[in-house]
Amino acid sequence: MVGCYGKLPEEKVFKDPVHRYIHVRDELIWALVGTREFQRLRRIRQLGTTYLTFHGAEHTRFNHSLGVYEIMRRMLDNFEESDTWDARERLICLASALLHDVGHGPFSHSFEKVFHMDHEAWTRQIILGDTEIHRVLAGVDDQFAQDVADVIDKTYPNKLVVSLISSQIDADRMDYLQRDAFYTGVSYGHFDMERILRVMRPTEDQAVIKLSGMHAVEDYIMSRYQMYWQVYFHPVTRSAEVILSRILHRAKKLYHDGYQFQDEPKHFYSLFHGSMTLSDYLKLDESVIMFYFQIWQEETDPILSDLCQRFLDRRLFKYVECDPSTQMNHWLELRDLFVQAEIDPEYYFIIDSSSDLPYDFYRPGEEEERLPIHLLMPGGEFRELSRESDVVEAISGKKRTDHKLYFPLDLLEDDRTHADTKKKILTLLMSQEG
Template identity: 50%
Template structure:
């Protein structure tokens, strides 16, 4: 990806070697997407190193060309380098197994846990950072919380074009084998520069930035929102939800072979409990559940471990809720519990947005700098970005068992043939779109 990654500070090497950071080796960057794109086995560990390396290169460029000593107000103070690099390296350290699905079921928050890991005196990461100076862990955490007083440091790691996004787009494109996710990182680093309000890009690099926005759009549409990846995410979510319900009925199951999950099933976990979980732990538990008596827990585990995705159709939620309810009823009639074998799944993202101060999640807009120092917002000079700006991309899909449309999987076709025909009619007559 970035060829040689230069580690120039002992504190960075010590952080990489910490047990909390090494845990990221065992968490896939793309979660269930690896079940669609078989090469996407890369980890949050490698991504975090990549974010560090891009941030290090930017710091070098700023120090060489735009230091406060050279350009005065708005220039880069290289005294901010270490805190920037630590925050870049640690920005994802709070991610859990199958991050976003796990968060939804067990109400965890990876950003809050990242801050907790950095600021807890119990962690190796805290102890390493605190050796720099007293209060240094809290300063690093404030960058991730977007509270640090220097906007240049924050925007290098968290903005609409930052080291985090630049690394994961290139890395995810490489490992999924999707060429359209690539963009010219070298050119972007040639035109990036600091200013008093944060980070901007030279006007002569507008097309490289534009290409980055389009690449991000393509990656979300083609990779991150892929229907099969989302189908496996639905199965995983329903599997964990079923585990919570089974636990209330029979706690002995989990005491015997899934003990590390119990604190989360009881909704009372510590940071140590959280740090012991990773993708491998959950997959091992799913394997154990293949032998359990609960038919739903057993079947959902089988479908997830053996990549048996649900099928789906796109729909307009406002106008087709009644139709979806009819289809759920047909699914139930053939013997599938609609709670676990149907789902409505929505995925939307803004490829680029303007700064909206009234929004709960404000986005720092991308600024281009003219030769005279004037700043221009990106969509004002790019018709392509203007067309994408503020436009949510994605879709809503109705998920259901593949057995409903694949006759070869239907052991009871004769018994429910009319039901299957009715279900397929709703799809094939154009009411929903596969």
Template identity: 50%
Template structure:
């Protein structure tokens, strides 16, 4: 086919020179990703972060295309070029199963975007499957096995899913670009020069170790400053409690939800088909929320208005040792008139910026290997003091969220508000102005 190009702010051009890739991009399941935000509720904090999973998947594909091209030209003895198409297709499709406000929605309705990705790839009724099966009858299963980490070629698996893969490399650069958080940038060009296929996966040349080191630090900074931002998490809490209220009301108000939000009915009924899942996207959900703003149920209406109009909850940081005191705070909030089941939440966000291989872990991570001059491999943190300081350490915090009205400066100067303010300003919790973003 004649090469097609997509102009991209991160990679300049995304090159498509294989008909299968172009046909997959034009399937209805992949086009749906235009209507799914990459950053979910983070766009309410970083107003530029409105990009889609469509653009991210194209970016992951482009990095995979560049890597397989380098491997095929420079490492013919250790890389099988017959794996190029499989690698590029899987990179393109790796997030196709993400749904509306994906992670928050998943937790409440027990959906699994990775399982749904595999279904979209292997279900004969999808347009994606119909394109893939034209390559070979078993090609859809091969793509699904890479995503499931069961494909025998670990080089392909690690390019798609590891601690430094095409997915992470694109979303760090892309999210950094659109949010304006420049510390998420790293030297992709250098990493592509030093990445090499090895017997059991991928590795990086010793002379490029600092570029990999920079990538790890950039990932750490993006999680701490963007993905775990307290205001973004406050919007997640609002979304979670809004959907929880709708789920609670549904059995007694089926006609109302059938009229205002019909595509959610299968999720309330727990009888979800793949087509039901594909019918939801961020735009559909936001339309429902706007309708719920006039609901006769005071809580549903209020939470919908807070979400649509970005009236974020406030929060305090607490430790596991002090978690027992949260009950008192919930009681104070209840006494003011807010139902703590819908106006409070505990939100935990932790991440491992980097970890070495732990075979006994529930989900062991494939460690980053550095190729030495003598051909041996060394684990990254054993060579880098900087990465060693981050390795194996979970970073993040526990937060307790509550309505802004509980703060005295918000205008409610009742005795209970003062009691609440006095409580959050003691030694049990950490409260700061960073929550005002």
């Protein structure tokens, strides 16, 4: 018994397509799952607009959060022989794993970029604010909610706990790689998680991997690399994200310009003013956003109406490869031609960049400092992974970046107006594509 929580009289089980079963044995975890803030995650997709590329990607943050909890539970079961955990610390790990994404907004990262938000900051507010989740956590003791928030903030004094949820090999990544691969139908994200869990050992600062498990970790890192470039950064998904962000930008601009919406976007008022409260935030989910997109199709503003129709009907932008660092004059010329053709480049000429660093060794003091994966050698010493693995060494510290220019091909092919200018634009774009 910790605080007012003990073990459930009977274990609760969720049937899960990735982990087969998710086991809940603690009253605290079962109570958290039942809170309104956690249930809201059923209405937030895990992969944002990816369902417009991979039609099976309809899974939610709720699915994923349960999966992260289950992996954490298995980790802790494997660590039982160590003296690292007491009952309270174990509950901190499980609650932090379950709640790590509770602050995500609709369409997650696209939404955050437009309104300059941080889902981890909202997660901490939900944990510490006037919420059902906070009241459940406070049933352990007065400090418990703060400790869970500190784990999310990566400031919790037990670095091992933080690393199990946020590191280069953690419960979060191990779930989303497998879950996202399953629901998108690709093979890239599969790796031998059971093997990794069996060879994972706790230390003071992080979990390390026995040398005998190195090849399973190599597979995990390459799976992550492939998932980012084949799924997460898929150019069609990015096209949908570009349109989504432009819709939100346009609605915000129109509101500040005094535009009279046919139906007032009440759910967006505090967003547009940068004064969103926790209560306001928790009322937002993807069903609310999609409701407004349906409404905005009928608005008199042609740009907002067109963008909403494109998103809902999946009439996405086309794209060509581009490199703004070396071809800036070319893109400036194209942008000017869009203006001449009366196609607003602010909404229809978008350069989007994606980058990823699949694995990095320790670079103290650098931005987004990464704790490397360490191998436990037969003699008891630790070795950084890339020093033992030729596979990982080949990609360590190498950041890959991709740039694409997105544009509405259908508007350019409509030669009823500005035919010569549009023809010139198409010629320039197609030469870039070739």
